[in-house]
Amino acid sequence: MTAAEFRASFSLHFPDFDLAPKFELGPEMAVLFGASGAGKSLTLRALAGLEKPDRGTIHLNGHALFDSEEEIDLPPQDRRIGYVPQHYALFPHQSVAKNIAFGLHDLPRASRAARVSELLTRMRLEPFADRRPGELSGGQQQRTALARALARRPDLLLMDEPFAAVEEDLRAHLREELLRIQKEFAIPVLLVTHSRAEAYAMAERLVVIREGQVVQTGSRDDVFRRPRTPGVARLMGMTNILQVTVADGSAPEVLTDWGNLKLTIGTPDSYATGSSLAVGIRPEEIRIAAAESQIQPANQLTARLVKDEPQGADHRLQFEINNQLLEVRVSHPEFMSLNLAGGQERTLTVQPSAIHVIPDPD
Amino acid sequence: MLTPLLLSLRVAGLATLFAIVFGVAIAALLTRRHSAPANVADAVVNLPLVLPPTVLGYYLLVLLGARSPLGAWLESVGIELVFTWQGAVVAASIVALPLVVGSTRAALEAVDPDLRDVARTLGQSNTAIFLTIMLPLAWRGLLAGGMLAFARALGEFGATLMIAGNIPGRTQTLPIAIYDSVQAGDLASANRQALLLTLVAVALLVSMRYLGSALAGRKMRDRG
Numbered sequence: 001m002t003a004a005e006f007r008a009s010f011s012l013h014f015p016d017f018d019l020a021p022k023f024e025l026g027p028e029m030a031v032l033f034g035a036s037g038a039g040k041s042l043t044l045r046a047l048a049g050l051e052k053p054d055r056g057t058i059h060l061n062g063h064a065l066f067d068s069e070e071e072i073d074l075p076p077q078d079r080r081i082g083y084v085p086q087h088y089a090l091f092p093h094q095s096v097a098k099n100i101a102f103g104l105h106d107l108p109r110a111s112r113a114a115r116v117s118e119l120l121t122r123m124r125l126e127p128f129a130d131r132r133p134g135e136l137s138g139g140q141q142q143r144t145a146l147a148r149a150l151a152r153r154p155d156l157l158l159m160d161e162p163f164a165a166v167e168e169d170l171r172a173h174l175r176e177e178l179l180r181i182q183k184e185f186a187i188p189v190l191l192v193t194h195s196r197a198e199a200y201a202m203a204e205r206l207v208v209i210r211e212g213q214v215v216q217t218g219s220r221d222d223v224f225r226r227p228r229t230p231g232v233a234r235l236m237g238m239t240n241i242l243q244v245t246v247a248d249g250s251a252p253e254v255l256t257d258w259g260n261l262k263l264t265i266g267t268p269d270s271y272a273t274g275s276s277l278a279v280g281i282r283p284e285e286i287r288i289a290a291a292e293s294q295i296q297p298a299n300q301l302t303a304r305l306v307k308d309e310p311q312g313a314d315h316r317l318q319f320e321i322n323n324q325l326l327e328v329r330v331s332h333p334e335f336m337s338l339n340l341a342g343g344q345e346r347t348l349t350v351q352p353s354a355i356h357v358i359p360d361p362d
Numbered sequence: 363m364l365t366p367l368l369l370s371l372r373v374a375g376l377a378t379l380f381a382i383v384f385g386v387a388i389a390a391l392l393t394r395r396h397s398a399p400a401n402v403a404d405a406v407v408n409l410p411l412v413l414p415p416t417v418l419g420y421y422l423l424v425l426l427g428a429r430s431p432l433g434a435w436l437e438s439v440g441i442e443l444v445f446t447w448q449g450a451v452v453a454a455s456i457v458a459l460p461l462v463v464g465s466t467r468a469a470l471e472a473v474d475p476d477l478r479d480v481a482r483t484l485g486q487s488n489t490a491i492f493l494t495i496m497l498p499l500a501w502r503g504l505l506a507g508g509m510l511a512f513a514r515a516l517g518e519f520g521a522t523l524m525i526a527g528n529i530p531g532r533t534q535t536l537p538i539a540i541y542d543s544v545q546a547g548d549l550a551s552a553n554r555q556a557l558l559l560t561l562v563a564v565a566l567l568v569s570m571r572y573l574g575s576a577l578a579g580r581k582m583r584d585r586g
Binding site for chain 1 (some may be wrong): 379474476477478480481482484485486487490494495498499
């Protein structure tokens with residue numbers, strides 16, 4: 001990994017909440033992901049210098065922005081951090097061009113005009129240069145806010161729920177655009193979201209925050225496929241978490257007991273016989289066998305369908321087995337071809353490689 | 363020698379100007395502050411709203427009279443406030459001040475705090491942010507406060523009478539002139555003077571109503 005461009009480790013105490021995030025970012029698209037109230041927006045505000053941590057350090061490109069020991073606390077004006085809050089906070093009484101020029105007051109007039117027109121072109125905003133923010137669509141507002149934040153050539157860009165105010169149809173397009181802009185400017189971009197789909201679509205690096213603490217950081221697939229704790233597993237949609245006991249713990253196929261049932265886990269690590277493990281299975285990794293003949297060499301579990309929640313393109317099914325519910329996700333066509341009905345007993349199959357051992361059961 | 367109407371307009375106009383200058387500065391300092399000193403300052407600014415005007419006028423008389431250190435100093439630099447129209451301006455400014463502060467502060471606090479935060483990350487000083495973002499977005503509140511202040515200053519009676527007295531042509535403002543006319547049994551003058559003040563008050567009320575509906579109209583449009 002290249003040297004980190006940005007490092008933060010600080011704590012901020014409130015009567016009812018403790019924020020203490022710790023993470024590093026390179027020049028990449030990073031997503032700060034967590035449930036509502038986990039401290040995501042507060043983290044962004046502290047990085048921008050709008051909230052003062054009690055202690056800790058924040059470094060950007062080798063410079064201290066905040067260091068409680070050294071009594072360094074740069075004001076937001078001097079941090080070289082672009083900040084786009086949730087509803088963009090465009091200045092409603094100023095035109096798009098004036099909004100973009102707002103941070104360029106220290107440039108000579110000619111270079112200010114040049115910078116503004118460059119950004120208007122880059123963000124495809126020229127036709128709207130003289131419009132007020134109230135006359136723009138959600139996507140145009142977002143681009144204006146981005147242009148305004150990027151105008152000062154910041155070393156880090158922070159965006160709080162940038163797609164919340166945009167119609168769903170436009171989001172995919174805007175996500176692509178934002179990824180392209182990140183590559184062009186080659187600075188770390190930290191984007192806050194509470195949407196798992198958005199986190200998955202955007203993140204090169206994923207920073208997971210829970211109750212004010214960063215519980216895991218890593219590449220997108222690493223965090224989605226290999227969550228470190230049951231809490232992260234649930235946040236990432238790995239909803240099936242089982243407690244198993246190791247019967248034969250030698251890699252690459254660890255045999256375990258799950259109640260009266262046997263589960264085989266594919267893992268590069270070996271585990272002591274008799275030790276207990278928490279394992280996670282993503283709901284889309286569990287297959288429902290159509291007929292006995294189709295059953296592949298895999299874990300087989302007989303379970304009873306107790307609930308069907310249709311969700312448009314797919315179905316979220318609950319199967320009861322071992323006094324526990326397993327969540328299974330199948331596409332709508334698959335659901336129809338399986339002739340599923342409530343109360344039915346069906347055979348579920350799970351590949352050993354789809355079962356993930358959670359390293360830190362909490 | 364000024365007619366009571368012209369004197370009243372001059373006193374109220376100047377008092378409004380002072381109330382706006384000091385009121386906006388105080389509102390800016392108090393906005394979103396809830397520390398103990400800020401609360402004390404807020405209480406002091408609002409005192410004229412609850413204090414009987416004659417009591418306020420009496421305090422001013424004591425504070426600004428030649429026997430007080432402040433009055434003595436003012437006299438030494440050639441400023442006479444007791445029994446002068448300038449004294450009336452001081453009284454009217456003080457009673458009008460809380461109206462400007464309250465209305466401006468409410469308008470400033472209604473501005474989305476994210477705007478100020480973003481402006482700070484864009485490198486602008488707090489003063490620049492106040493002048494280019496906060497004030498332009500709060501000017502209707504300021505204007506409403508200014509109009510209330512003018513109306514209040516125009517009607518000032520008790521405190522003005524205490525400090526400026528009732529000297530026809532020099533300190534006799536329209537409300538005091540009405541009182542004088544009634545005392546002298548000159549009801550024709552009293553009617554004329556009361557009608558004048560009523561007309562000015564109605565004109566103010568109409569412009570404030572217009573301002574209010576213009577404000578509501580803007581909010582409707584912003585909903586998008």
